[in-house]
Amino acid sequence: MNSQALNSEGVRLYQNGNYQQAATQFQRAIASNPQSASAYYNLASTLHKSGKLQNRPQDLQQAEQLYNQCLDYDPNYTECYRGLAVLLTETDRQDASYRLLEGWSARSPQLADPKIELARLYEETNNMPQASAMLEEAITIDPHNSRALTALGRLRESSGDTAQAMANYQRSLAINRFQPAIESRVASMQANQAVGAPMVTPPDGTRTVQQSKSNVRY
Structure with missing residues (x-):
């Protein structure tokens, strides 16, 4: 099997909760293609997950090394930056997490993703003005x-600026209509506005090492 096929099989195993078997497939993917950034990221993500679930510091240490190897081969790998920033924060190194993302932003000023990931970190530390x-x-x-528009819409809604939040959400949906959580939220907001009901701020999404699961948030 080539690296791509091994990665795909590893992702399937990961999604089914078979982390040890997934790690084996990602290790094989790296052996097949030692420059595969996605294989390093996937293995890092798997060890990050197992390290947290089983309280294995050695897995977390190895995950951190693998995240950095991923970035060596792809300096703009968004999910890898996110995973590493999460790990640094979870291991009481929030300042290092900020430095990581700020450095990425400085090196890649033409990209929106570094700003979005910094916004996520600012929001999680309750610095809403800076996140915005x-x-x-x-x-x-x-x-x-659409990610930035959705996230900004959520911040606007949380602050009570429902008109601007609606505009951001609708603009995001016009760009990417495959966002059922946002579509549902817009419908709820429109219904509340129609009957004059007070707006209820949606709950925060859950951050994970994998891609963000909450479309309303990021």
Whole structure:
């Protein structure tokens, strides 16, 4: 099997909760293609998950090394930056997490993703003004970035600016209509506005090492 096929099999095993078997497939993928950034990321993500679930510090240490190897081969691998930032925060190194993302943003000023990931970190530390500023910068860089528009809409809604939140959500849906959580949220907001009911801020999504699961958030 080639590296891509091994990665695909590993992802399937990971999604089924078979982390040890998934790790084996990702290790084989790296052996097949030692420059596969996705294989390093997938193995790092798997060890990160198992390290947390089984309280294995050695898995977390290895995951950190693998995240960095992933970035050696792909310096703009968004999911890898996210995973590493999460790991650093979870291991009481939040300052290092900020430095990681700020460094990426400085090296890649043409990309919106570093700003979006910084916004996520600012929001999780309750620095909403800075989170909003980062998202606005991301949208300036890429006006058609649905992730940034969705995230900014959520911040606007949380602050009570429902009109701007609705505008951000609708613009995001116009760019990417495959966002059922946002579509549902917009319908709920429109229904509340029609009857004059007070708005209820949706709950935060859950951050994981894998791609973000909450479309309403990121």
